[in-house]
Amino acid sequence: MKKRMLSGIKPSGQLHIGNYIGALNNFVKYQEDYEMIVFIANLHCITIYQDPKELQKNLTDAIALYLAVGLDPNKSTIFLQSDVMEHAQLGFILQCNSYLGELNRMTQYKDKVAKGEQNLTVGLYTYPDLMAADILIYGANYVPVGVDQKQHVELARDIAIRMNNKYEKELFVIPAPLIEKVGSKIYSLQDPTSKMSKSDKGEKGLIYLLDDPKKARKKIMGAVTDSINKVQYDPQNQPGISNLLVIAASLSDRSIDEVLEDVQEMQYGQFKGYVADIVVKKLETIQQRYHEIIESGIITKVLTEGAQKASKMANQRLKRVQHAIGLEIEKTND
Numbered sequence: 223m224k225k226r227m228l229s230g231i232k233p234s235g236q237l238h239i240g241n242y243i244g245a246l247n248n249f250v251k252y253q254e255d256y257e258m259i260v261f262i263a264n265l266h267c268i269t270i271y272q273d274p275k276e277l278q279k280n281l282t283d284a285i286a287l288y289l290a291v292g293l294d295p296n297k298s299t300i301f302l303q304s305d306v307m308e309h310a311q312l313g314f315i316l317q318c319n320s321y322l323g324e325l326n327r328m329t330q331y332k333d334k335v336a337k338g339e340q341n342l343t344v345g346l347y348t349y350p351d352l353m354a355a356d357i358l359i360y361g362a363n364y365v366p367v368g369v370d371q372k373q374h375v376e377l378a379r380d381i382a383i384r385m386n387n388k389y390e391k392e393l394f395v396i397p398a399p400l401i402e403k404v405g406s407k408i409y410s411l412q413d414p415t416s417k418m419s420k421s422d423k424g425e426k427g428l429i430y431l432l433d434d435p436k437k438a439r440k441k442i443m444g445a446v447t448d449s450i451n452k453v454q455y456d457p458q459n460q461p462g463i464s465n466l467l468v469i470a471a472s473l474s475d476r477s478i479d480e481v482l483e484d485v486q487e488m489q490y491g492q493f494k495g496y497v498a499d500i501v502v503k504k505l506e507t508i509q510q511r512y513h514e515i516i517e518s519g520i521i522t523k524v525l526t527e528g529a530q531k532a533s534k535m536a537n538q539r540l541k542r543v544q545h546a547i548g549l550e551i552e553k554t555n556d
């Protein structure tokens with residue numbers, strides 16, 4: 223039997239090539255060998271205020287992009303998190319089986335506290351428990367994520383082991399994070415030591431999947447490099463050049479060594495042009511599919527069918543958990 227794999231994307235902004243390389247592109251490959259469950263983590267988005275209209279647009283774009291990059295509803299279960307109520311219900315149960323000490327250590331929350339950000343919501347604090355519920359409710363064996371999310375999968379794992387010991391031996395499948403080596407972290411084009419992130423304020427550091435290709439080319443040409451003037455893979459001393467190499471390799475399905483064969487004699491300007499060509503070609507292909515999908519109106523159908531399939535699985539596990547922890551009253555026939 224195929225192993226089950228699950229992942230979610232939180233489209234609290236537009237998707238960028240970091241999301242594509244670190245997540246989406248891998249899902250497309252995995253759906254051939256795994257029973258793939260992919261969802262849009264819309265509840266996770268609202269841990270931070272979202273303009274409702276903008277959120278709706280981002281959700282639609284995310285689904286269309288999932289399909290545009292090659293996720294196939296016949297092979298994968300694709301749905302919207304809030305369409306499957308069981309996530310939030312199990313999320314609360316998991317909150318009652320995790321500790322303040324654990325959540326205090328979660329970097330997303332910790333970093334915001336360290337920066338002195340005010341008015342953080344309770345949802346932001348407990349969101350790793352909801353993510354654990356997303357994973358555990360489907361009995362996922364593997365969770366492909368970028369390195370930044372590894373900690374959350376480990377929390378899911380800890381909670382699963384804890385509850386299996388406390389309540390019932392095989393209540394939950396113990397999930398494992400799956401981190402791709404090349405491309406698991408794409409860096410900002412403007413600050414190649416920090417992650418390419420949609421929370422980035424500056425637009426120049428990241429390339430959106432729906433960016434105008436001309437604009438994307440400009441961003442690559444303006445990427446921060448160094449003064450060493452040699453194209454080689456050395457993330458420590460040449461983070462900018464190494465990041466561009468990873469982007470080129472990932473988007474053209476080759477290894478870094480293979481790309482280096484083409485580019486190691488190039489000047490930086492020429493090398494950037496080479497990377498830009500690859501990026502532009504990829505964006506054009508994805509965007510053409512994206513427009514076809516939006517116009518075809520298949521999104522509603524995909525989401526409705528996906529949610530039906532997912533609800534069935536989620537409900538079974540939730541019932542079992544509720545029974546194991548004693549929430550349900552035994553019903554007699556008299």
Ligand code: ATP
Nearest residue numbers: 231232240241244245367368406407408418419420
């Ligand atoms: P952001 O900081 O952009 O909000 P995120 O991790 O919160 O990032 P998601 O949209 O939830 O964003 O991420 C979806 C997937 O894409 C996750 O598996 C995440 O690890 C991955 N991902 C996000 N940014 C990058 C990146 N720069 N490089 C590689 N993978 C990334």
Ligand code: LTN
Nearest residue numbers: 228229230231232263266353356
């Ligand atoms: N928290 C993740 C998105 C996410 C997810 C999940 C990923 C929500 N639920 C379950 C994998 C499995 C993020 O912010 N990137």
